Amino acid sequence: MKKALGFLLVIIVVGVVWYMSTMKAVAPETPVGETANNTSETVLSGTVNLSIKDYKYNPSPIKVKKGTTLVWTNEDVAKHTVSADSGKWESELLAQGQSYTRVFDTVGSFAYHCSPHPYMKGSVEVVE
Numbered sequence: 001m002k003k004a005l006g007f008l009l010v011i012i013v014v015g016v017v018w019y020m021s022t023m024k025a026v027a028p029e030t031p032v033g034e035t036a037n038n039t040s041e042t043v044l045s046g047t048v049n050l051s052i053k054d055y056k057y058n059p060s061p062i063k064v065k066k067g068t069t070l071v072w073t074n075e076d077v078a079k080h081t082v083s084a085d086s087g088k089w090e091s092e093l094l095a096q097g098q099s100y101t102r103v104f105d106t107v108g109s110f111a112y113h114c115s116p117h118p119y120m121k122g123s124v125e126v127v128e
Contacts, residue, residue, distance in 0.1 A: 043127060044068060052080050052094070057112075057122035066107055066126055073099040080120065085111040 045065040051058045053075040064070070072082045074094040082100045083090040091100035093116070104110070104126045114120035 047071060049073065051075050052082075052114075052120075055080075055114075055117060055120055057082075057120065060122035061125060062123070063125045063127060064104060066128055067103065067105055068126070069101060069103045070124065071099050071101045073097070078117075080117065081115040082112055082122075083115045085113060090115070 041063070043063050043065055045068050047069045048062070048064060048071070050060075050062070050070055050072045052072055055076065055078070057072065062070075072091070072094075074080050074096055077096055079093045079095050081091045081093055082102070089102060092098075094100060104124060107126050107128060110124045110126065112122050112124070
């Protein structure tokens with residue numbers, strides 16, 4: 001009986017250690033809903049591909065020239081949207097592998113979020 005209890009204790013300890021190491025490996029470097037600043041002062045133009053992955057828009061924030069086309073592609077299993085905080089534009093609910101395209105032809109700053117996951121936020125700055 002003592003051997004079985006000892007064996008069970010070892011299994012529990014190993015399980016806890018494995019769980020903790022797994023959680024550390026997948027923990028994001030920034031809190032959920034916040035995005036790391038993956039952009040520099042570089043102003044992008046043309047067609048720019050962005051990803052929706054790990055419940056984040058990447059890159060965000062982003063600075064683009066007027067007339068730039070942004071294409072967000074959902075790489076998550078969960079469905080997401082790209083929805084202007086102003087309510088002026090919104091994508092359909094995007095399944096994994098689906099994309100949303102928008103041309104930014106007005107100078108200004110545009111904040112957006114995911115409707116099902118409002119803690120997911122992004123922003124686009126459009127310059128001349």
